[in-house]
Amino acid sequence: MVTSPSHRLILSGCFIINTKQEILLLHRRDHAHYETPGGKVDLTDCVDGYNITEDDLLRTAERELYEELGSGFTCQKLSYFGSVEFTIPNGRLAIAHKFITHIISGRAVINEPELFDDLEYLSIARLEEYKISPDLQLFLPKLKEM
Numbered sequence: 762m763v764t765s766p767s768h769r770l771i772l773s774g775c776f777i778i779n780t781k782q783e784i785l786l787l788h789r790r791d792h793a794h795y796e797t798p799g800g801k802v803d804l805t806d807c808v809d810g811y812n813i814t815e816d817d818l819l820r821t822a823e824r825e826l827y828e829e830l831g832s833g834f835t836c837q838k839l840s841y842f843g844s845v846e847f848t849i850p851n852g853r854l855a856i857a858h859k860f861i862t863h864i865i866s867g868r869a870v871i872n873e874p875e876l877f878d879d880l881e882y883l884s885i886a887r888l889e890e891y892k893i894s895p896d897l898q899l900f901l902p903k904l905k906e907m
Contacts, residue, residue: 769846770855771813772896773821774799776842776904778863779882784904785869786893787829788879792850795883796894797859800825815841818858829877834867845899857896 774797777785786795799822806824807817822839839860849855871877883891885904893901 771802772857773818776861783882787877790878794892798826798829822860830869831872834869835865836862847895
C-alpha cells in the first residue's frame, strides 16, 4: 500500500459506463454502499513508490478491475478521468484516481463475494437515489456532464 507525502491513502479505480449512460457498480457489504471497482495502490504497482505516475495508477486500476470483476470480459483501453480527495469510512484521508472505460465483450461478475453482494449498472442520472461511496459522490457532477 502506498501513501502520499501527506499520508493520504492513494486509490485507483474504474468507471465502467455503458451506452445507456449507466455505471457498473459493486455493492460493498461492510460499508453498505455502491462503489466502483478499485482499491489501494500497492508498491508492486509502482516503478518508484515515492513518485507515483499515471502508469502506476493505471496498473492498479487494471489489477483491481480483474480482481473484483473476474477475467471473463474485455474492456476498452482505460482513459484517465480525474481525482478527488475525500475521507474513507474509517476516517482516513484518501485520494481516489479514476479511469473510464466500457466493456467490449464478455461479462463481469462478483469475484470477491466476501466483500461485495451485488453488481449492477445504475443510471448516472439517478445515482443520488442510492447510497454511494464518498469518492463517487464527489465525481458525480463531472460524470453527469458527460
